[in-house]
Amino acid sequence: MSIALTALAILRQFMFVRENTRGRAKLTELQERIEGICSASADGIAVADFDGNLLEVNDAFIKLMGYELEELTSGFKALDLFSSHDREATLEVNKRVMTEQAAVDYEKEYVRKDGTVFTAHVTAFPVRSRQGAPAAIAAIVRDITGRKRSETMLREAEERWLLALRVNRDGVWDWDLRNKTFFFSPRWREMFGYSESEELHFTMATLENLFHPDDRHLARETRIALMDVESPYIDVEFRHKCKDDSYRWIRCRAESVINKATGRLERVIGLHTDISDKKQRELESEALGQILRGVTETANLDELLSLVHVAIGSVVHARNYFVALHDEDTDLFTMQFFVDEHDERPDSANLEGTRSDYVYRTGRALLLDEKKTAELEAEGKFRLVGAQPKYWLGVPLKTPNKIIGVLVVQSYDIEHSYSDDNLQFLNNVAGPIALSIERKRAESRTLLLNAALDAAANGILITDGSGSIEWSNRAFTTLTGYTADEVKGKNSQILESGKHDDEFYADMWRTITAGNPWMGELTNRRKSGELYEEEMTITPVFDEASGTNHFISIKSDITERKLAEEQLRIFNHKLQLSNRELQDFAFVASHDLQEPLRKVQTFADRLSTKYSGALDETGLDYLERMRNAAGRMQTLIQDLLSFSRVTTQAQPFMPVNVEEITKGVLSDLEVKIEETGATVEMRGLPVIDADPSQIRQLVQNLVGNALKFRRDGVAPIVKISAEPRENGNGGAYEITVEDNGIGFDEKYLDKIFTVFQRLHGRAEYEGSGIGLAVCRKIVERHNGTITAISAPGSGAKFKFTLPTHQSNAELN
Incomplete structure (x- = not known):
């Protein structure tokens, strides 16, 4: 701009001199000096009249345009030097110059004589006469093509740089x-x-x-x-x-x-x-690898979860971390692994209704900050316990079949926040962690099962589908003499004794290959060659994963039991013979004793009738004692016959209405009931399979005792009732005969059901002491039980339980 201003001043002076040079020689030297300056200028200078004709140009302008001086100053229009698209704009600039009478800077494209185009910076300004009137328009033209090219290159470089930064x-x-x-x-x-x-x-x-x-x-x-x-x-x-x-x-x-x-x-x-995505993938992959390797590298579940803690901590902030596993049986959580900067390990019940419980129940991961936590708590989604973190992130631990628990990380400081990427990572590893936990649990259960099986008292043998032995426990070694290593890979036929034919083993094989368990007894041979008796159960097991069958054999040495059973069978046979002989003896003896007893009673009656007057007081006393002794003897013989008839005259079982039987008994005892002023109540007596005559005798003995053993001055009250009971074999009924009599001390409970055992003298209460023994024998014959509850002066409850249904072999 300083060059333009200098040139402007020179031009103004130049025009003034030119107007006054005619006739004025003294100004010649000044004119020459100004023209020299204009000629030496590196910028092109041109002056045009108002019609656009060029009046004056300097050498730089001539050189810039490529024309001769005569061409430019012989009516050449200045507008012809401009590009066609710049001409209208140039006219507008010239108007501004003349209107505003001020210099205007602008950039235009000029066209040289040879047709080349260049860009120039132009300063246009008005030239006035000495009187100050507008005389022409002057322009200083500077070629800026190089500068424009540099500016363009710089702009393009900047654009490329900015584009590179953006891309x-x-x-x-x-x-x-x-x-x-x-x-x-x-x-x-x-x-x-x-x-x-x-x-x-x-x-x-x-x-x-x-x-x-x-x-x-x-x-x-x-x-x-x-x-x-x-x-x-x-x-x-x-x-x-x-x-x-x-x-x-x-x-x-x-x-x-x-x-x-x-x-x-x-x-x-x-x-x-x-590199967040790349690093996240690397860390997640490495963490997942650690977790999967941990299944085989850790000894137990606690070690596995500790390793998981370290692996997760390499990706997210896990200084506060826990794994809570859900127990389906109790519906509570077990805090399997827990580390926290502020809280102690909570108990199982304390997690109910918390954020962890919410994640478990919904099956969805949950990322919380303090604001979101407050919102959800206010909505009643969960309750808060313990120290409150600023950030909380929990994911459900899912296997393909179920949710087994939750994994939680939390942060108490603002610098360790959690993101959606962290949530996605924990969601991604939660499945493998859940499977790893389940596998480790299964391993623990397997180890426990192996330990239990190895410690079992029974011999256990596991074979493949062809009978080749894969595993055996210590009890098997004790039973057979073979160690686990000695039998592994061998067929279980090594134990065969030769005591069973081929059909025995064929039947066994058909049963287990059909998928059914086989149970039975057989004779096997120990490693020493000794034979032993064995009770064995073989259970087939099908492994769906491998598609193979296995057989599990459980073996018990029953050699001693079989010997004991044989001895017991012989003893029972002898006992049955002895009992039969005893019963026969009792029956025969009772019948044979009745004949001489009747003669004693007959002659005693005759003595009393015919000769009582011949006897003194002592003789009559002796006679009465003889008659009483004979009566007691007859009662005893009759009771012995009743006791023996329980077995010797037993009838087949049939449906019996106990209520009807009881009504018949009460009818027979009607006189005794009236004499004693007794009240008898019945409730809910059932229909059962039984011997009707024996049930009648059972009820009569118990009701008769209730009437006999009454308290002085107190009318007997007898209650007969029944309640159903479960016996695992079609049900049973417990029948109770309750009275308000004298009762007894329960220390004599076993004694009262024994033959000829009495708690009171004959002078107090009549009887032989066989009635309750008969009751017990009848109940036992019916596969039931009988007992009593009592205390002196408080009455007694006799309870007997009888099956509702008897086996087919005993039914009529």
Whole structure:
């Protein structure tokens, strides 16, 4: 602009001189000087009249346009030098110059004589006469083609740079420590959540806060590396803090400029590459690998969950972490693994209705901050327990079949927040963790089962589908003499004794290959060659996963039992013979004794009738004693006959209405009931399979005793009732005969059901002491039980239980 202004002043002076040079020789020297200046100017100068005719041009203008002087100053129109599309705009500029009477700067394209085009910077201004009137329009023209080309190249380079910054997925940053300025590319700002308009300023101290707390040691190492004069370059991966306090994994490559004279760091330029997805995949893959390897590398579930804690902690903040497993039987949680900075391990019941319970019940992962936690608690979704974290993340542990529990991480500080990526990661690993837990549980159960089987008292043998032995326990070794290693891989036929024919084993094989268990007794041979008796159960087991059959044999040595059974059979046979002989003896003896007894009673009656007058008082006393003794003897013989008839005259079982039987008994005892003023009640007496005559005798004996053993001055009350009972074989009834009589001490309970056992003298109560023994014998014959509940002076309850149905062999 200074050149243009200088030229403008010269032109004005030039026009003034030209107007006054005619006839004025003294101005010639000044005119020559001005013309010399214009001629020497590097910028083209031209003057045109108002019609656009060129009046004056300098050498630079002539050279610029490529015309001769005569061509330009012989009626040449200035507009012909412009590109056609610039002519209208040039006329408008000229109008402005004349109207405003001021200089105007603009850029236009000129066309040379040879047709080439160039861009020029033009300063147009009015030229006035001495009187100040507009005389012409002057223009100073400077060729700026080179400058425009440089500007274009620079603009294009800038556009390419900006485009590269936009397209490149790396964030570029430039820190000028000398001028304390920062540059961050749009991508860098996008990566960390900053807008284009935000001013960002950092220092060495605040830059360290951009590193994740667990990575801040890298910040110090990075600063040291950038100060290395020989190799001021870094390439490091760390978690970079975003504007919203979340973190992204980045790879930082940077190089510093160090003033070697002063050793001061002057500038650092770097690239940040977002490797969050890549790093997340790497960490997740490594964590998942650790978890899967943990199934085989850990000894128990606690070790597995500890390893899972470490694996998860490599991806997300897991300083506060727990795994709660659900117990389907109790519907409670077991806190299987728990670490926390503030809380103690909670008990199982304390998780009911909590966030963990909510995740388990809904089957959905849950990511919470303090605000979301408050909202859901207010809605009644869950209740809060313990210290409250700022961030909480829980996922359900799902197998293909069910949800087994929840896994939870939580953070008590704002620097360790959780993101949707963290939730997705835990969701991804929750399934493998659940399967690993189930597998480890299954292993524990298998170990426990193996230990239990190995410690079992019975010999256990597991074979494949062909009978080849795969496993045996210690009891098998004790039973057979073979160790587990000796029989493994061998066929179970090594135990055969030769005592059973082929059909015996064929039947066994047909049964188990059809999928049915086989149970039986057989004779086998020990390793020593000794034979032994064995009770064995073989159960076929089909493994759906491998599609193979296995057989599990459970063996018991019954050699001693078989010997004992044989001895018992012989003893029972002898006992039955003895009992039969005893019963026969009792029956015969009772019949044979009755004949001489009747003669004694007959002659005693005759003595009393015919000779009582011949006897003194002593003789009559003796006669009465003889008659009483004979009566007691007859009662005893009759009771012995009743006792023996329970077995010798037993009838087949048939449906018996106990209520009808009881009514018949009460009819027979009607006189006794009236004499004693007794009250008898009946309730719910059933129909059962029984011997009707024996049931009648049973009820009569018990009711008769209730009437006999009454308290003085107290009318007997007898209650007969029945209640159903479960016996695992079609049911039973417990029948109770209750009275309000004298009762007895229960220490004599066993004694009262024994033959000839009495608790009272004959002078107090009549009877032989056989009645309750007959009752017990009848009940036992009916496969039942009888007992009594009593106390002296408090009455007695006699309870007998009889099956509702008897076996077919005993029914009529």
